[in-house]
Amino acid sequence: MTILIIYVAIFVAAFFAVRKGVSKFRQMNDYTSLKTVTFGDESAVRPDRWASVISVVTIFLLWGAFTGSKWVPIHAPGPFIGDTEFVYTLEAPDGSRDDATVYARVFKVGEEVSDREIEPGDGFAKNDSITVGAWRSELLLMDKNDEAKRKDGAKVVAIDGQPVAPGDTAKVSNGTVAITSKGSLNFAPSKGMQMEPIWLPPPESVVSRVAEISEQGYQNFTLFEHLYWSLFRVVVGFALGALVGIPLGYAMGLSDWFRGWFDPIVEFMRPVPPLALIPLVIIWAGIGESGKIILLFLAALWIMTISARAGVSGVAISKVHAAYSLGASKWQLMRYVIMPNSLPEIFTGARVAMGVCWGTVVAAELVAAEKGAGMMIMVASRFQLTDIVIMGIILIGIIGYGIDILMRKAESWLVPWKGRA
Amino acid sequence: MSTLSIENISMRFDLPNGSHVQALQNVSLELKTGELMSVLGPSGCGKTTLLNILAGFLAPTEGQITLNDHLVTGPDAERGMVFQQGALFEWMSVRENVSFGPRMKGQREAQYAGNVDHLLDVVGLKDFKEKAVYELSGGMQQRVALARCLANDPDVILMDEPLGALDALTREKMQGLVLKLWKETGKTIVLITHSVEEALLLGERLLVMAPRPGRIHKEYRLPFAEMGVGQDLREVKKHPEFGAKREEILSMIWDMEEEIMGRTEEAEA
Numbered sequence: 001m002t003i004l005i006i007y008v009a010i011f012v013a014a015f016f017a018v019r020k021g022v023s024k025f026r027q028m029n030d031y032t033s034l035k036t037v038t039f040g041d042e043s044a045v046r047p048d049r050w051a052s053v054i055s056v057v058t059i060f061l062l063w064g065a066f067t068g069s070k071w072v073p074i075h076a077p078g079p080f081i082g083d084t085e086f087v088y089t090l091e092a093p094d095g096s097r098d099d100a101t102v103y104a105r106v107f108k109v110g111e112e113v114s115d116r117e118i119e120p121g122d123g124f125a126k127n128d129s130i131t132v133g134a135w136r137s138e139l140l141l142m143d144k145n146d147e148a149k150r151k152d153g154a155k156v157v158a159i160d161g162q163p164v165a166p167g168d169t170a171k172v173s174n175g176t177v178a179i180t181s182k183g184s185l186n187f188a189p190s191k192g193m194q195m196e197p198i199w200l201p202p203p204e205s206v207v208s209r210v211a212e213i214s215e216q217g218y219q220n221f222t223l224f225e226h227l228y229w230s231l232f233r234v235v236v237g238f239a240l241g242a243l244v245g246i247p248l249g250y251a252m253g254l255s256d257w258f259r260g261w262f263d264p265i266v267e268f269m270r271p272v273p274p275l276a277l278i279p280l281v282i283i284w285a286g287i288g289e290s291g292k293i294i295l296l297f298l299a300a301l302w303i304m305t306i307s308a309r310a311g312v313s314g315v316a317i318s319k320v321h322a323a324y325s326l327g328a329s330k331w332q333l334m335r336y337v338i339m340p341n342s343l344p345e346i347f348t349g350a351r352v353a354m355g356v357c358w359g360t361v362v363a364a365e366l367v368a369a370e371k372g373a374g375m376m377i378m379v380a381s382r383f384q385l386t387d388i389v390i391m392g393i394i395l396i397g398i399i400g401y402g403i404d405i406l407m408r409k410a411e412s413w414l415v416p417w418k419g420r421a
Numbered sequence: 422m423s424t425l426s427i428e429n430i431s432m433r434f435d436l437p438n439g440s441h442v443q444a445l446q447n448v449s450l451e452l453k454t455g456e457l458m459s460v461l462g463p464s465g466c467g468k469t470t471l472l473n474i475l476a477g478f479l480a481p482t483e484g485q486i487t488l489n490d491h492l493v494t495g496p497d498a499e500r501g502m503v504f505q506q507g508a509l510f511e512w513m514s515v516r517e518n519v520s521f522g523p524r525m526k527g528q529r530e531a532q533y534a535g536n537v538d539h540l541l542d543v544v545g546l547k548d549f550k551e552k553a554v555y556e557l558s559g560g561m562q563q564r565v566a567l568a569r570c571l572a573n574d575p576d577v578i579l580m581d582e583p584l585g586a587l588d589a590l591t592r593e594k595m596q597g598l599v600l601k602l603w604k605e606t607g608k609t610i611v612l613i614t615h616s617v618e619e620a621l622l623l624g625e626r627l628l629v630m631a632p633r634p635g636r637i638h639k640e641y642r643l644p645f646a647e648m649g650v651g652q653d654l655r656e657v658k659k660h661p662e663f664g665a666k667r668e669e670i671l672s673m674i675w676d677m678e679e680e681i682m683g684r685t686e687e688a689e690a
Contacts, residue, residue, distance in 0.1 A: 319508050
């Protein structure tokens with residue numbers, strides 16, 4: 001909740017800062033900047049690159065600030081670390097009361113810690129010493145060293161002077177103390193607002209994981225190998241899907257027999273999510289490479305078939321008529337008119353198919369695999385290695401984005417006439 | 422002497438709702454080599470159907486078409502087409518578009534290059550040879566289409582509203598170009614148009630068709646095409662007979678439209 005409020009505040013503040021401050025230095029004099037109607041004119045809405053930069057920086061700042069990153073100068077309040085104490089009041093069965101102090105030492109989990117040296121104190125309630133990890137809590141059987149025991153009827157009646165009963169929670173300095181139903185104490189040092197590394201590690205530990213796994217590997221394969229195998233499966237599966245799907249789509253666009261024969265199959269298979277095929281593919285082909293490639297082949301096949309079919313039906317009839325009137329044979333029509341004319345559709349389909357394949361391969365690897373990006377993050381999550389999981393997610397995102405950019409580049413290079421006919 | 426003869430063509434097809442359409446009824450016509458005929462008529466008169474039958478894209482239900490004494494059964498390079506727009510191949514340069522016909526016949530570059538260059542010169546696109554067609558204006562694209570058709574040296578050129586999508590100024594210039602090409606190449610040309618003025622200017626023979634069923638209503642023989650060759654077409658339009666003919670044909674088509682409207686209103690009532 002706090003994070004959301006901070007995020008919205010940064011959003012609004014950055015908006016005003018950029019509008020008031022920076023806009024003076026970036027006067028634009030192109031045609032669009034002269035438009036007065038921009039609200040409702042989609043073409044006049046251009047992404048504000050300042051906003052994009054601030055947006056990305058904000059995400060990393062918040063991430064760093066709430067994980068105690070060394071890279072970020074400001075931090076949200078962290079968990080309490082250090083020494084603190086509170087006083088409990090024990091009531092003996094005969095009604096007499098005595099105070100004792102609990103000396104707590106809160107340490108970072110994973111670091112060495114030693115107990116505090118304390119005096120036992122006077123009276124029948126003796127002082128205690130405990131150590132607690134940050135973000136953790138510690139159950140304290142305070143009467144172990146006391147002369148009045150709970151089993152004899154002794155009970156805690158106050159914490160730091162506040163009267164309490166079993167089930168209550170009392171605030172003490174740097175934490176809270178809860179009285180369990182059995183009357184023992186549970187000390188939880190204050191957690192602050194930062195995330196514990198097992199939920200969200202700071203950015204630097206994710207980055208250091210990249211270096212570590214690139215060199216030493218994880219689950220027998222280096223980072224590069226994991227990503228390489230995922231990409232390899234996608235490329236092979238997609239290539240096979242395109243190799244079968246495009247000719248099939250052409251056949252469906254050119255012959256009514258093919259159209260009739262394959263229409264029910266394609267129309268049925270198209271809405272089946274490839275992920276739903278994973279169990280069947282595992283039964284048939286196991287969890288090895290062939291199973292993955294069959295799955296990706298099926299994921300790409302229908303998309304490519306449909307886009308090739310759409311490419312054929314998208315040919316303006318006047319182009320076909322013109323080609324025949326110029327003496328083209330059926331094969332020449334195919335080669336010089338239908339194939340180039342369907343390229344834009346096929347590229348659109350290929351972009352979609354690559355995206356779907358990339359998603360499917362990660363999902364398939366999550367289910368069962370020996371190597372691959374999905375397998376890497378799945379295994380890491382079982383061991384609570386959140387930094388590997390986050391690293392994997394970021395790399396999967398970057399690669400997916402990279403694939404899309406490459407496809408777009410290839411498209412504008414191979415199909416320069418797209419959208420300009 | 423090659424002639425295009427249309428012998429008693431009828432075209433009738435069923436609709437999904439069980440009724441049928443008589444798109445053409447008993448259309449007969451003979452065109453000699455080098456004749457320029459424009460076809461005019463209200464929408465639904467079957468002029469595009471007639472052109473598609475001539476091109477071989479549609480088979481008539483009755484009658485036949487012969488060109489040079491052989492039967493027309495399908496599209497062929499002997500009958501070139503010029504479409505309204507969008508029939509150029511965007512993935513080819515201007516030169517590749519124009520040389521498409523010769524290349525499909527298996528000619529080598531050396532065989533067609535000279536003719537292609539000449540045709541591009543004739544239509545005024547010499548400097549645009551290597552441009553992509555989508556970089557050209559609408560009028561330039563239609564000039565490419567004309568050159569592409571001529572590069573194949575067809576016996577007959579069929580034009581389906583070739584200038585329909587152009588703005589008025591470009592259209593006038595292109596009308597002059599069509600006349601020039603007609604005179605220089607001596608091709609037989611059939612040109613379909615919506616514009617009465619264009620039909621008068623570009624019709625040595627002018628065919629007015631009537632709708633429902635599509636049939637020949639009246640045929641004119643006009644001097645304006647001959648007058649217009651190499652002339653300013655605006656001068657031709659000032660000719661008193663041009664104005665008279667335009668009024669005559671306009672009111673003829675107007676009456677047909679009125680009749681159709683009346684008939685549909687009756688049917689609806």
